[in-house]
Amino acid sequence: MANNDESRGLKSLFDWFANRRKNGTISIERPEREIADGLWHKCPKCGVLTYTKDLKANQMVCSECGHHNRVDSDERIRQLIDSNTWTAMDEHLRPTDPLGFRDRKAYKDRLRETQEKIGLIDAVKTGLGEINGLPIALGVMDFRFMGGSMGSVVGEKLTRLIEQATQRHYPVVIVCTSGGARMQEGMLSLMQMAKISAALDRHQQARLLYIPVLTNPTTGGVTASFAMLGDIILAEPKATIGFAGRRVIEQTLREKLPDDFQTAEDLLKHGFVDEIVPRTQLKNTLAQLIALHQPPAATTSSNGNVLLWEGKMSLTSAES
Numbered sequence: 001m002a003n004n005d006e007s008r009g010l011k012s013l014f015d016w017f018a019n020r021r022k023n024g025t026i027s028i029e030r031p032e033r034e035i036a037d038g039l040w041h042k043c044p045k046c047g048v049l050t051y052t053k054d055l056k057a058n059q060m061v062c063s064e065c066g067h068h069n070r071v072d073s074d075e076r077i078r079q080l081i082d083s084n085t086w087t088a089m090d091e092h093l094r095p096t097d098p099l100g101f102r103d104r105k106a107y108k109d110r111l112r113e114t115q116e117k118i119g120l121i122d123a124v125k126t127g128l129g130e131i132n133g134l135p136i137a138l139g140v141m142d143f144r145f146m147g148g149s150m151g152s153v154v155g156e157k158l159t160r161l162i163e164q165a166t167q168r169h170y171p172v173v174i175v176c177t178s179g180g181a182r183m184q185e186g187m188l189s190l191m192q193m194a195k196i197s198a199a200l201d202r203h204q205q206a207r208l209l210y211i212p213v214l215t216n217p218t219t220g221g222v223t224a225s226f227a228m229l230g231d232i233i234l235a236e237p238k239a240t241i242g243f244a245g246r247r248v249i250e251q252t253l254r255e256k257l258p259d260d261f262q263t264a265e266d267l268l269k270h271g272f273v274d275e276i277v278p279r280t281q282l283k284n285t286l287a288q289l290i291a292l293h294q295p296p297a298a299t300t301s302s303n304g305n306v307l308l309w310e311g312k313m314s315l316t317s318a319e320s
């Protein structure tokens with residue numbers, strides 16, 4: 001009798017879950033838990049509970065399995081830049097809606113809602129600061145803002161950052177995370193790829209360093225432009241990096257792709273990435289690379305503009 005009741009109970013509970021799933025009231029894939037409003041954080045990879053404070057102290061990397069939880073742009077800047085050295089750039093640039101675009105929602109409403117919800121104006125923060133005492137121009141993309149998509153503001157802010165760095169003879173570091181170009185801005189969004197790439201080319205012509213850091217996920221137009229144009233390309237462990245999505249490629253090739261396809265590790269194996277650096281070592285690694293690539297002492301004009309560094313000047317005079 002008791003057994004019957006039990007099996008009946010189990011069956012009805014099962015039905016109940018099945019119904020809820022069918023009705024869509026339970027989402028099977030749960031989003032990564034926000035950590036701001038909880039003392040504990042459950043690792044989405046290994047399930048271990050960590051005290052939020054400890055997780056933050058470990059830069060949001062699970063101490064049990066090494067899973068790199070997503071971090072927002074402010075947190076990333078705190079992790080990388082020496083305290084009290086950050087000066088933000090171009091914070092006044094705001095996105096517009098040149099096409100009057102509408103999908104399920106009008107683009108301008110989507111923008112306003114996202115801005116209100118997360119307190120960012122667009123998907124990238126840029127600025128100048130120091131990393132272990134070395135000057136650097138840093139751009140950090142933020143996935144929370146429409147999937148880190150690259151619209152006109154992202155392109156313009158990154159271009160101005162790179163141009164400022166070229167002028168000052170600073171190295172550029174861009175922490176990438178993006179779903180790709182922002183389709184709501186159409187062609188204007190795609191143009192950003194060329195604009196940023198051109199600025200990076202001028203930076204390279206001045207023999208200055210550029211290091212992109214590819215974090216989870218870096219895809220689409222960002223991969224097809226500045227994420228892959230680095231002198232040295234770094235990636236975070238297990239980051240998804242690719243152009244088109246896995247499903248699209250599988251359907252086109254009619255072939256099953258290997259499990260580690262489009263991971264940082266696979267890209268390293270094939271030479272697309274130079275090194276995989278755990279987040280807890282990222283600041284020191286970047287500082288070391290920048291220190292190794294410092295140009296010789298720069299010559300500064302009276303108005304503060306760097307003219308030419310001495311190495312290049314002597315080369316020029318030797319040629320002439």
Ligand SMILES: [Zn+2]
Pocket residue numbers: 043044045046047048062063064065066067
């Ligand atoms: Zn874990």
